[in-house]
Amino acid sequence: MSTVSWITARGLFGRRRFLMLLPLPAVLLVLAVTSRALGVDPGQWGPPVLVGLGLAVVLPVVALIVGTGVLGAEIDDGTVVHILTKPLPRWQIVLPKLAVATGVTAVTVAVPLYVAGVLAHSVRLGLALAVAASLGALAYSALFVALSLLTRRPVLLGLVYVLIWEGLLGNVVSGTKVLSIQQYVIALADRLAPTELLGTTVSVTVAAVMTALVSVGFTVLAVDRLRSYSVAGETS
């Protein structure tokens, strides 16, 4: 494990906001288990729990908390200077941080989604959801890490993207779905395990290409922004 990822992980788990990661996946699990135990038809509870909660809320919100936590939190409190005053090419700082963010998000979200997928349909759906969510975790993390360097309010902007763009406009204006990581994840999961539970709106090709583009594009942007990282003047 590189020193950058070690410090990043220590910082992530050492802050209290880490606890904010736990309730959402827990709610997802509780809803899936309860629905199954009460014998509700999976066609009834599947879409709202798997997509409405799991992919539309739990995945992006967990990715937002973690993605802005690995770099944005260090920029906020100024500790990022310690890592930046080292003779490291900036990609060697961005990539480990992105890896930690993606890994933590993927594990936090994929496990409850896998369980919920199995309970709703099959092991195949569970695995498909877990894989698609992990790919989504990478795309979201790249977006939120880059956002931490582009704005002083990454959490706010990230929330606007998730809630307004993906959540609200995605349901009203169909064109926005082409620029929605959530839709890519649904399309990928549905391709890996075709069921009646996931309604896709974008083609698998678009989803795969766009996920790769978003992940790579925002990573490159983050590396470039970190090269030009400026300390804001506080007194003068």
Place this chain on the structure above:
Amino acid sequence: MSATSTERTLSPTAAESSGSAASTLDLAGVSRWYGNVVAVNDVTMRLGPGVTGLLGPNGAGKTTLLHMMAGFLAPSRGAVTLDGAPTWRNPGVYRRLGLVSEREAVHTFLTAQEFVLASAKLHRLPDPEAATRRAIALVEMESAQDRRIGTYSKGMRQRTRVAAALVHDPQVLLLDEPFNGMDPRQRLHMMGLLHSLGDAGRTILFSSHILEEVEQVSGTVQVMVAGRLAASGDFRTIRRLMTNRPHVFAVRSTDDRALAVALIAEPSVTGVELDRNGLTVRAGDYGAFTRALPKVALARGIRVRQLLPADESLESVFSYLVEA
């Protein structure tokens, strides 16, 4: 200077020169503005081995200047170079440069030992454990090194940060207000440390808004006022300039007019102004005037009600320097 140079272009030479010859930090016509506000205005200086104090009142642009030196801010105009290599967008310079910023930002969840060791590893030092031990010993933090930084006092955190900045034995060390929050003993130790680093051929620059701090640590000073380099050179010369400047006193007495007449005859007095609020006396020699005033007043039977040095603020000392 090429604005697009990345870390890769300059790192090989940087690696080779580390730890050997002394380094020079050069500022050539450096300015930095934020919108319409000019924070640093056309500063040119060359910093070589030894300790240099960057002195100036709060808001003079010291921190902005330090950030540009350390590669954390692009100059709006001019160039900052370390041994010929630009510091902006060039992480290779950190092989030879250490920074202790003013902001007290540390990973509070780490111990000092973990924190300094992480710095050593990030520098890819051949023996990070040994470098960590050496750096922690330099700042005398051995006894507390296994406690979490969150439990430290301000001075201890500061020393930990200095240890992390020194772990790779940089040729150049920049410190922004390093004595803030230190108790007198810690301050004395830090001053000693900076002295010995300077004597060992390192280029040390520290900023301060306190005259006495700079006086005790450094022989060379750069004085900044309102974004400009107001004076630079040997501290004693500048100090003499400061002590020889006219001193202004506000004086009130039972008979201001009579006192004014008597004072203007004194050689130490260079000017007297009389207004409703009393006298404003300008004295060329601080000591001679304060000794003469009671005698003059006593001889005339005048009682002095008030004697206030009118411009003893640091800002006035600095602004005098700008005019000089």
